[in-house]
Amino acid sequence: MRLLTFTPAAEPAGAAPRPGVETDGHVLDLAALADHAGVPLPHDLLGLVQAGPSALDAARGLLDGDRPAHAVHRTEDVRLVAPFRPGKIIGVGLNYVEHVEESSRSLDTDRELPSRPVLFSKPATAVTGPGAPILHNADLTAQLDWECELAVVIGRTAYRVSEEDAYDHVFGFSIVNDISARDQRRSGQWFFSKGQDSYAPFGPVVVTADAIPDPMALDLSLRVNGVTKQKSNTRHMLFPIARLIADISSGVTLEPGDVIATGSPSGVGAGMVPPEFLVPGDTVEATVELIGTLTNPVVDAR
Secondary structure, eight states: OEEEEEEETTSOTTSOOEEEEEETTEEEEHHHHHHHHTOOOOSSHHHHHHHOHHHHHHHHHHTTSOOOGGGEEEGGGEEEEOSOOOSOEEEEESOBHHHHHHHHHHSOOOSSOOSSOEEEEEOGGGEEOTTOOEEEOTTTOSOEEOOEEEEEEEOSOBSSOOTTTGGGGEEEEEEEEOOEEGGGOBTTBOHHHHHSTTOEEEEEEEEEGGGOSOGGGOEEEEEETTEEEEEEEGGGBSSOHHHHHHHHHTTSOBOTTOEEEOOOOSOOGGGSSSOOOOOTTOEEEEEETTTEEEEEEEEEOO
């Protein structure tokens, strides 16, 4: 299933968002379907993720039932927002070999391949949705950069999970654009560089794990103003998804609704010759195969 969070375009901008399913050029309102069928179901996507497999099965069942007119919207008649606000966003640095090399040239990171995943966090306040602005604050950065990443959505509590069992804890997959202010790293720490408001565009949908046959074989790319800057495949990850889940959960409990941003391939702005960075007026499109394209404009934050 292709799950999302939306508001009908005809409703006011402040209308409460609701969970939906994207199918056949339409968006089905899961909350409306559940109410119509008398099926108890969380009325937000995070609640659905946290409710576990039985809730997901109930949502699937609703797709085969009656579809009242008010529960069916054309795709062009809805506004998408971020699927949900994760409890934790765990970023992975230097997880593609070519990105390790370009980072050692442009960002003074170690030229040797890391022996364990390089982890950092983004606060939930960094999340923004499809079509929402990436904020460029010229008082804080002149080096606003992009990173297209496959996002793993956790669906089952994971603590000290083995690589063999890791996928049992995955709900689905999405896209995160790991926006970074390269000139705001502080003594090697990345939190402020990567954690400012709007620095985690997320979406446009969450695709359930059963609909992605092999998440380690997905093409991903990123364009700025229509020009391709990144192009790779998840098979080039240094540490695959199962290893990441096992490593993180060795000391940190992963909970339903947590998101792992699995790392960026090469082609970031800081690695260009000469370097290129985002400015107000730019449009960034991050694409992952079988998931879609996450598009965000860059605007002046002042």
